[in-house]
Amino acid sequence: MSKQVVFYPGALEERDGKLVQMGHKCKDCGKTSYPAVELCPFCSSENVERVPLSTTGTVFSYSITRVPVGPFKPPIIGGYIDLPEGTRVFGQIHAKAEEMKTGMKVKVRTGVIWTEKDGTEVIGYHYVPCETGSGGA
């Protein structure tokens, strides 16, 4: 089996055999932040707990990039996803350009997002539309 790394340290964690996005929920101000950092970035509280993020959200805004960026080939749909806990997360959206709409419901998928030249698989997340289900790879 090839070596696997998470694309951003601490962004994902394995729970019950599944990879989930992990943020910090602040027990003082109530806000959930992602990715998790040392203290609550809103109120500087140390009183934070690691929590899985909601797996569905709505598209706040998106754009479609028509040129390659790093390991990604165009078209690249990137968007801000608003989660029910009040957190805004950036992610790629695997969908057809014509089905994209601000406010549409999406759900998260985790898995390999690119493979390094040495075969290392990089693990991350992306979103897919709720309606069509599976979305792209």
Place this chain on the structure above:
Amino acid sequence: MRDVYVLGIGQTIFGKHDSLTVNDLGAAAALAAVKDAGISPKELKVAYCGTMFSPPTPVQSILFHLGADRIPMYTVENACASGSSAVHLLFQEVALGVRDVGIALGVESLSAFNRKFGKGLLAIEGDLQGKLALTMPSFFAKLCNRLMEKRGATIEDICYPSVKNHKAGMTNPYSQYKTEVTVESIMASPMIADPITVLQCCPQSDGAAAVIICSEEYYKQHNKKAHRPPVRIAGSVISVSGAEDVSYDPLAMQVVIKGAKDACEMAGVDPQKDIDVVELHDAFSGEELAAYEMLGLCEPGEGVAFARSRAVELGGRCPVNPSGGLLSMGHPLGASGVRVVNDIARQLWGEAGVNQVEGARVGLAQMLGGVLTGIESPVVAGIQILMI
């Protein structure tokens, strides 16, 4: 706080200077500034330099070319607001009475950067969103989409600042581009991130700018250009954002709104009435369209209507980027924050040539830097208000 004056300005032509180092570029701008100020480089008491990608200690190496040495020197990095930060820190030292005169420089060589790291869209190393392919054009494409959804902007509105600024840049001797563009030619250029095409983006540039700033007393003793009305830096603010949640609206970035409001209060001006000319960070055409209302030049939500009224063109209520802006002038990242201050000084002195805003008495210079997402990587706005 003491009054702070602009004694002299200098810059290189912005564009491709492949054979010049940042030291060569910086020295050319610094030399032009001390000559414009009419003082010896030995007079300088402190130096600041804004840059993003230069080798270590560029300011010492640059000023060595002029024999300016053995004074405190600092290089500051604040993304596209690096130059604004150099100006701000020098402003503070003079205002607080620490020094009487100093130089703020900004310099960048994207040619040198590209030789080292290869060409392509700049993504931020180690940034979660950058790793997922968020780039500056893709961020501003979201802003454009939101301008169309929430403000009723059309493609013509989105392209308007680029058309306006490219036209202005044609007659600026320092600008990188000398080509007029139309909405048609803009939309026919390669698409980067819908609806942003190449001709809605500022170019990659090499260049430097420098400004000599001094106290009132020093100004009275050393100013040799009696024909110039004394130009004062009346307000200077560096504004930084923080963590944001789903309430964040990129059309109402508090970092810009509050930064501009604070700078206007400091200078005692009403942006809708008093500001006669603005030079701002138009890295993307749509960014300028979104900025009018955030800077307070018009009411919130009225930015598109303000643009359609042609208030931001030469002859209008408050011309924006009569230099040609980043879109046509070019954008040597660290230099632009100093360059916008220089261009406002030039306007207030009445030395802007065919791009002169008649009777300009108050001007605002703005830069915005950072990843702009407001989620993981906060952004910084630098704002200076100059007046006569």
